[in-house]
Amino acid sequence: MITSFLLKGFDRRVTFAVLILAVIAVAVPCFNLYLPQNHPLHVPTYLVQLWGKYAAYAMLAVALDLVWGYCGILSLGHGAFFALGGYAMGMYLMRQIGTRGVYAHPILPDFMVFLNWKELPVTWYGFDWFGYAAFMVMFVPGLLAFVFGWFAFRSRVTGVYLSIITQAMTYALLLAFFRNDMGFGGNNGLTDFKDILGYNIQADTTRAGLFFLTVLAVIVSLILASAIVNSKLGKVLLAIRDAESRTRFIGYRVENFKVFVFTVSACMAGIAGALYVPQVGIINPSEFSPANSIEAVIWVAVGGRGTLVGAVVGAVAVNWGKTWFTGAFPAYWLFALGALFVLVTLFLPKGIIGTLSSLMARRPAPAGTLNPKPAE
Amino acid sequence: MLHSARRLAARAFAPLLLSFGLVLAALAWLPSAAVAQAPIDAALEKLTTDSYSDTIDAIQAIAVSGHPRAAVIIQALQGGQLAFSAAEKKVYVRVGNGLQEAGSGAATAAVPADLADVRANNRVRGIVSAAMGTLTLLNPDPARRLEAAASVLKSRDVASLPALEQALGRETDPAVKAAFAAARAAIVLNKADASDNERVAAIDLIRKRGGQDALGLLRGLPADTPKRVKDAAEAGAKVVETQLALWSGAQNVWYGLSLGSVLLLAAIGLAITFGVMGIINMAHGEMVMIGAYTTFVVQEVIRAHAPGLFDWSLTIAIPLAFLTSGLVGVILERTVIRWLYGRPLETLLATWGISLILMQAVRTQFGANNREVGAPSFMSGSFDIGHMSITWGRLWIIVFALAVFAALILVLKRTPLGLQMRAVTQNRSMASAMGIRTPFVDALTFGLGCGIAGIAGVALSQIDNVSPNLGQSYIIDSFMVVVFGGVGNLWGTLVGAMTLGVINKFLEPYAGAVLGKILVLVFIILFIQKRPRGLFALKGRSVEA
Numbered sequence: 001m002i003t004s005f006l007l008k009g010f011d012r013r014v015t016f017a018v019l020i021l022a023v024i025a026v027a028v029p030c031f032n033l034y035l036p037q038n039h040p041l042h043v044p045t046y047l048v049q050l051w052g053k054y055a056a057y058a059m060l061a062v063a064l065d066l067v068w069g070y071c072g073i074l075s076l077g078h079g080a081f082f083a084l085g086g087y088a089m090g091m092y093l094m095r096q097i098g099t100r101g102v103y104a105h106p107i108l109p110d111f112m113v114f115l116n117w118k119e120l121p122v123t124w125y126g127f128d129w130f131g132y133a134a135f136m137v138m139f140v141p142g143l144l145a146f147v148f149g150w151f152a153f154r155s156r157v158t159g160v161y162l163s164i165i166t167q168a169m170t171y172a173l174l175l176a177f178f179r180n181d182m183g184f185g186g187n188n189g190l191t192d193f194k195d196i197l198g199y200n201i202q203a204d205t206t207r208a209g210l211f212f213l214t215v216l217a218v219i220v221s222l223i224l225a226s227a228i229v230n231s232k233l234g235k236v237l238l239a240i241r242d243a244e245s246r247t248r249f250i251g252y253r254v255e256n257f258k259v260f261v262f263t264v265s266a267c268m269a270g271i272a273g274a275l276y277v278p279q280v281g282i283i284n285p286s287e288f289s290p291a292n293s294i295e296a297v298i299w300v301a302v303g304g305r306g307t308l309v310g311a312v313v314g315a316v317a318v319n320w321g322k323t324w325f326t327g328a329f330p331a332y333w334l335f336a337l338g339a340l341f342v343l344v345t346l347f348l349p350k351g352i353i354g355t356l357s358s359l360m361a362r363r364p365a366p367a368g369t370l371n372p373k374p375a376e
Numbered sequence: 377m378l379h380s381a382r383r384l385a386a387r388a389f390a391p392l393l394l395s396f397g398l399v400l401a402a403l404a405w406l407p408s409a410a411v412a413q414a415p416i417d418a419a420l421e422k423l424t425t426d427s428y429s430d431t432i433d434a435i436q437a438i439a440v441s442g443h444p445r446a447a448v449i450i451q452a453l454q455g456g457q458l459a460f461s462a463a464e465k466k467v468y469v470r471v472g473n474g475l476q477e478a479g480s481g482a483a484t485a486a487v488p489a490d491l492a493d494v495r496a497n498n499r500v501r502g503i504v505s506a507a508m509g510t511l512t513l514l515n516p517d518p519a520r521r522l523e524a525a526a527s528v529l530k531s532r533d534v535a536s537l538p539a540l541e542q543a544l545g546r547e548t549d550p551a552v553k554a555a556f557a558a559a560r561a562a563i564v565l566n567k568a569d570a571s572d573n574e575r576v577a578a579i580d581l582i583r584k585r586g587g588q589d590a591l592g593l594l595r596g597l598p599a600d601t602p603k604r605v606k607d608a609a610e611a612g613a614k615v616v617e618t619q620l621a622l623w624s625g626a627q628n629v630w631y632g633l634s635l636g637s638v639l640l641l642a643a644i645g646l647a648i649t650f651g652v653m654g655i656i657n658m659a660h661g662e663m664v665m666i667g668a669y670t671t672f673v674v675q676e677v678i679r680a681h682a683p684g685l686f687d688w689s690l691t692i693a694i695p696l697a698f699l700t701s702g703l704v705g706v707i708l709e710r711t712v713i714r715w716l717y718g719r720p721l722e723t724l725l726a727t728w729g730i731s732l733i734l735m736q737a738v739r740t741q742f743g744a745n746n747r748e749v750g751a752p753s754f755m756s757g758s759f760d761i762g763h764m765s766i767t768w769g770r771l772w773i774i775v776f777a778l779a780v781f782a783a784l785i786l787v788l789k790r791t792p793l794g795l796q797m798r799a800v801t802q803n804r805s806m807a808s809a810m811g812i813r814t815p816f817v818d819a820l821t822f823g824l825g826c827g828i829a830g831i832a833g834v835a836l837s838q839i840d841n842v843s844p845n846l847g848q849s850y851i852i853d854s855f856m857v858v859v860f861g862g863v864g865n866l867w868g869t870l871v872g873a874m875t876l877g878v879i880n881k882f883l884e885p886y887a888g889a890v891l892g893k894i895l896v897l898v899f900i901i902l903f904i905q906k907r908p909r910g911l912f913a914l915k916g917r918s919v920e921a
Contacts, residue, residue, distance in 0.1 A: 074721045151901075151905040152905060154905075155904075155905040155906065155908050157904055157905065157908045160656050160720045161859065163721065163724060164859060165900075167855075168855075168900065168901055169897075171852050171897065172898060172901075175894050175897075176890075176894050290852065294728050297725060301725060331736075331740060334732045334733070335733055335736050337729070338729040338733035339729065340729065341725050341726055341730075342726045342729040342733075344725075345716065345723075345726040345729075346712065346716070346726065
């Protein structure tokens with residue numbers, strides 16, 4: 001049953017994207033590890049790391065597209081779920097440092113010794129075990145999303161109101177994580193990681209492995225999201241997006257569908273964050289900043305809202321542009337990003353993928369493609 | 377419903393007006409009495425007789441005279457700078473190489489032939505230093521007398537009691553008189569030979585005065601104090617404590633109103649663009665920032681070309697900030713936002729992009745660092761009401777926020793433009809059919825909201841760092857205020873801003889500033905679950921559109 005559910009996810013576009021991603025997932029680590037430095041196809045390690053970061057972003061974008069593109073929930077707080085997942089992973093990695101920290105304390109991470117703490121806070125219990133950390137990576141963002149969504153959707157907070165309070169949520173978390181008293185490293189966050197599951201985090205092989213895992217996670221989340229939107233449940237989600245009141249009057253419990261998809265999406269974002277942290281080597285409260293969450297929204301908008309594959313394309317394209325811009329014209333990146341926001345909403349409302357598929361509109365658009373004028 | 381909401385808002389507004397009235401009343405009551413000045417010529421003549429007993433009489437007379445030169449004369453005597461001419465019967469103060477007439481302070485060119493120093497022996501010196509203490513207590517400036525009283529209150533020096541009692545008898549300024557009485561009571565309380573009745577009377581007086589000092593005095597009695605006095609002191613301390621708690625509550629309310637007025641200023645423009653028009657303007661904070669930078673530019677120009685106008689810089693900046701931000705707003709509406717009407721989520725994204733562009737533009741133009749915006753003289757300084765300290769800057773910002781609010785209400789309710797704005801937002805097609813140029817009104821309404829944000833920027837430049845990120849720190853708060861107060865209702869914005877301000881300030885002592893802010897955010901998030909349309913929601917079918 002689950003197989004048939006997942007098989008539904010393979011529509012033409014997703015299958016194509018999954019094939020390409022699978023090739024990348026295998027080829028990039030191989031080109032990095034097994035080709036000599038001077039070979040024209042050799043991929044330097046810093047690129048593996050950078051692309052791994054893009055892949056984590058792409059997964060966040062897929063999660064966001066699932067709620068925004070298919071259920072009409074514009075979350076401006078997905079960065080918070082991403083960062084929470086990242087923190088859970090960061091805590092595991094902190095515990096792995098052991099006595100190799102600056103203060104060489106067997107249990108307490110450096111910043112706690114520095115703050116003169118005597119014992120490990122309860123919130124940190126169990127994080128030395130990877131299984132627990134991996135569970136928390138999904139559980140914490142999922143729980144937050146469930147509670148938040150349960151309250152918000154039940155009292156029918158919709159549209160921009162929901163966007164604004166999700167933004168307030170991530171802002172509140174930003175402020176909270178800046179506090180040293182929270183016990184998550186305050187301003188500096190968690191960093192200086194040594195190894196993950198026994199492998200040195202700086203090693204080329206670990207980086208290649210992480211890249212492979214991240215792209216694999218993108219593939220899985222694409223298939224899962226696509227399976228959801230192509231199932232009967234997905235049809236209800238589309239109905240909610242396009243005419244929420246009507247769906248409710250027909251007899252669907254709109255809030256349950258919304259809470260479900262919001263929670264799934266938050267777990268996905270949490271995993272993305274967990275894969276992001278070991279690759280960049282740091283997690284700090286600025287990941288909660290509302291600007292990050294909105295930036296994730298623009299990835300989806302650029303790639304094409306409600307296309308899933310578009311989210312991946314958008315995340316990679318925008319972040320590649322960011323890397324290039326901040327290298328070439330650092331002063332102009334914000335101009336470019338701002339212009340991107342304006343131009344995409346004005347002239348490319350369906351994004352790259354959406355526009356491409358309307359250009360090839362001879363065959364009927366796949367399920368979930370936005371109508372030209374969506375009802376809000 | 378709308379009507380009752382308005383009445384509710386008016387009721388919440390009343391205490392605000394009341395407290396404002398109290399402040400004005402306090403302003404009218406300013407210390408006006410000064411100590412009477414007696415002529416000191418007779419005393420000065422005595423200094424020329426070169427006899428110690430005459431000198432002592434003279435010093436005592438001068439010390440209590442309250443004459444503006446009294447301090448100079450006695451200080452000169454202390455420093456051996458006082459000279460006299462027996463022939464002319466005149467006393468002089470040596471200033472550097474020159475001479476001043478002691479009574480008038482006028483410089484004299486002709487040095488008298490028989491000029492000699494006024495001599496002092498140990499007895500005279502003792503009298504002189506006692507006289508110095510009395511002098512500050514008798515200083516013509518009430519502020520200095522208050523300072524002297526405070527220092528006596530702190531030192532509780534028994535030696536200063538006679539001088540203090542003398543000063544108390546002469547004092548006409550009620551505030552200074554009270555301070556003297558308290559200082560006297562403090563001395564009596566700690567004086568070894570004071571009777572119990574005297575002490576209890578002193579405790580009574582200190583209790584009535586109240587304040588942190590009083591608490592310290594009452595709690596810090598010597599160990600050998602009789603039980604009756606101790607009990608009276610303990611009872612007095614409890615009263616003072618309650619009183620202090622009340623005052624600190626009042627101070628918190630004041631801080632809260634002050635923060636609330638800042639929130640109101642930041643949110644009020646948004647109440648137009650988001651509340652009335654329904655446009656999610658994420659660039660609203662940048663309009664505030666543009667207003668603040670306009671103030672900066674105005675001050676720079678004034679500093680460079682007309683320094684005398686500096687006190688008028690804010691007054692000049694207000695209309696300019698309104699026009700600048702308003703113009704940016706109109707351009708924004710005409711070029712971007714009008715294509716996105718009816719698509720709030722897209723509007724949100726586009727205006728966010730615009731906010732990034734505006735921020736980066738200002739950063740490129742003015743640099744990323746904070747810019748210095750000065751405060752005109754009427755904004756600086758503070759005054760006390762009871763045990764509360766109120767700074768002029770904060771008071772003006774509250775007044776200003778309420779004035780902007782009132783002006784906005786007037787524009788919306790009493791002008792043809794306001795009528796058209798309401799018509800267009802309530803029923804666009806009908807308004808259009810009645811001949812109102814809806815696109816024009818849209819642009820003006822959006823411009824008005826942005827212009828008001830610009831005005832807010834002028835005020836916020838006084839209390840916050842003027843940097844490209846200024847707007848970012850207000851955007852979330854502003855949305856919270858508008859959403860909390862109820863969208864489409866200006867009174868809701870007022871009540872919402874003030875409520876959030878006061879809640880925030882009351883949480884701060886317990887939870888700290890950051891945690892307090894988090895709690896407020898959580899509170900609003902929960903509140904929106906309960907009442908998704910805010911405090912004063914518009915009821916009706918149009919809401920679900």
